[in-house]
Amino acid sequence: MSDVSAVKALVFDVFGTVVDWRSSLIADFTKWSETRGINADWTALVDGWRAVYAASMDEVRKHPERGYVILDKLHRQSLEKLVKQHAIEGLTEADLHYLTMGWHRLNPWPDSVSGLTRLKTKYIIAPLSNGNVALLTNMAKFAGLPWDLVLSAELFEHYKPDPETYLGAARLLGLRTEQVMMVAAHNHDLKAAQKLGLKTAFVARPTEYGPLQKYDFEAKGDWDIVAKDFNEIAERMGC
Template sequence: MAKQPPVAIVFDTFGTVVDWRTSLIADLTAYATTRGVTADWPALVDAWRAAYQPSMQRVRSGEQPWTTLDNLHRASLDRLVAEFGIKGLSEADLAHINLGWHQLKPWPDAVPGLTRLKARFIIGPLSNGNVALLLNMAKAAGIPWDMIFGSDLFGHFKPDPETYLGVSRLLNLRPEQVMMAAAHNGDLAAARNCGLQTAFFPRPSEYGPRQERDYKAESDWDIVATDIQDMATQLGV
């Protein structure tokens, strides 16, 4: 029997809605030029993102108390600037660079696709980003979220079940009335384990030339689409 359509759809954000790698490389390169600082910025961005999961894992495991992603990003940046031997960045520069995550640009299909979906569904990010990061991003990029589900609302990072189930609790919906949409099979597997519906579309250039996974759906997700516009079409809006 076909499932009922969801009432709410929540979206992974980094990679799924916004192109963090292209955005950050462009932002850092332009900013560093104005500051007269040189470095291999694409390599720094890739290393920064590579620090993402290990930094959250220290929180998930209990080794480190709850810390927002903004603060994890900053700690990783400080370490990498030292490791890369980058000189000449002030405290204000580092604070500015860290806020690059608040200014990421959406993939071209994201805002038009989300605008269509918003007409029928509650839509929001369900991201490891904190509310301030996700909200500033939405304001800058015109992403029309109804509600911002930052990880700081739950004190947990995905794939901890408190995040997926936290959305259904705050919306007073059953888990199967919520759909998780992501370009990452692992996120969807965790959401499905919590009872959510699932939607996948690939972002094959998310990690640049060295992408290693998530080129295609690895399970029978409820929706498999080419992008958010196609997802809206499949949902009949």
């Protein structure tokens, strides 16, 4: 384990690292659709939705003249296209809103709340996510995530892995980059943070994408901590 004695704050990737987005959305939409009498392959829709996630943010990067677009809006734009592709009929405006807001209602992994609660006793903890502020705030309420504050890409008008997100988090916390630890289940996220001087912790979430998972089964970098879950991170950080 590297020297992490200077760390004063841990910031977390959220989708896949803190919350189980795939199983949460599939279960939510399946139960909801039964009350609406709507038939759809929700697993295919959810997987398709996540598959266009990165591309939707790339569009924002490619067209800065259009201004920053929050994730809720990107999710809604992608959903409308996917509903047509999957020939899901009978959805009202209220239905489309409910589905879009599904990303606000995600369940945590079993170790998330307990591990975060332990870390909170000694460190500042916050998400550092591409989710917008309202999304992350509502999710925290729904899932019982004990954040000290919400750090969102919306605050910096840049999506990860743009440097502005990681550097902006340290700046808002009044800390040097080496005093901030990025926690993620995604090696590429940690690589971007490490390049800027942040400390790093990897936790594998091998079922994040269900049977579609193709990577991030294990640490692929020289991270400061590699742990099985958040409670092990807390233990390694002296909590």
